[in-house]
Amino acid sequence: MKNIQILSGIVLIALGFTSCKDEKQEQAKKTIDSYVSYVDSVKNVAADDLKADWAAVEAEYDRRAENAKLALAEIKDNAAETERINTSKVKYEEFKNEMTAKLAPPVSSKQQLRNALFGEGKIGDDVSFAWVNAQNIHSVYQQFVHTVENNKDSYSREDWDEIKLLYEALDSRKNTVEKEGLSSEDNRKIAGLKIKFAPMYTVNRMGAKSEENKEAKK
Incomplete structure (x- = not known):
């Protein structure tokens, strides 16, 4: 039991x-x-x-x-x-x-332009080009100039002013990069891109201003 x-x-x-x-x-x-x-x-x-x-x-x-x-x-x-x-x-x-x-807050037209010219988020309000170095600077110039060329007819005068500001900042970075091992081959290619950009900026910036003046008179 x-x-x-x-x-x-x-x-x-x-x-x-x-x-x-x-x-x-x-x-x-x-x-x-x-x-x-x-x-x-x-x-x-x-x-x-x-x-x-x-x-x-x-x-x-x-x-x-x-x-x-x-x-x-x-x-x-x-x-x-x-x-x-x-x-x-x-x-x-x-x-x-x-x-x-x-x-996310809406992206300003200025930031949209910067994203198109250099890549998403690469250039912010500080306009820093510290991420550009001797290895990638040629591709940066290439994207910048080709983007401008492809969209030159759609830019406003303010866009061209922003483009010029960014171009000068990139050029300033190039002066530093040249001392950090920029190859002569890349330097030569960049020079060619700069030759292409200069007249394109001058002509189209003037055209955008003239167009805005016409619109203002209307």
Whole structure:
């Protein structure tokens, strides 16, 4: 009789452990469900409605994502749940990129011009050319001059003034780079680009000013 009682006790303890383990797995799945549902619900909200509370949205996402990650460890065969989490993560990152673009302040026409001439974000308000060196300066001049050539008919007088300012700043950087190992071959190619730019600037800058004067008279 005593042995039967001991055996029954062992069985009850085992069942208790199993029940506890099942509860943890169920709770873990609910936590993952909550994460997946949150991502889906956020994506269904209009961007304009999220702008004011975007910081709170990100904080809540981070919290649920961390909880889902911890919950995954509680699930024995978690391949399906791992896939669900990864899919929702990709969805959120894509949505986050869209929101980041919408929340970013509009780029001024001056900055758009700088981005076109030198590359996205290369030249900011400080007009620093510290990133230009003996290895890349020829390609920088090349992009600058070719971009100007391709768009010369669309530039305003103010654009040409900005172009001249940037050109002179680049030339100033070249004076430094020449002492840092600029090859004679690149120097020769840059000289050719400068010869192309000078008359193009003069003629088109004058043309833009004349066009603006005509518009002003109207």
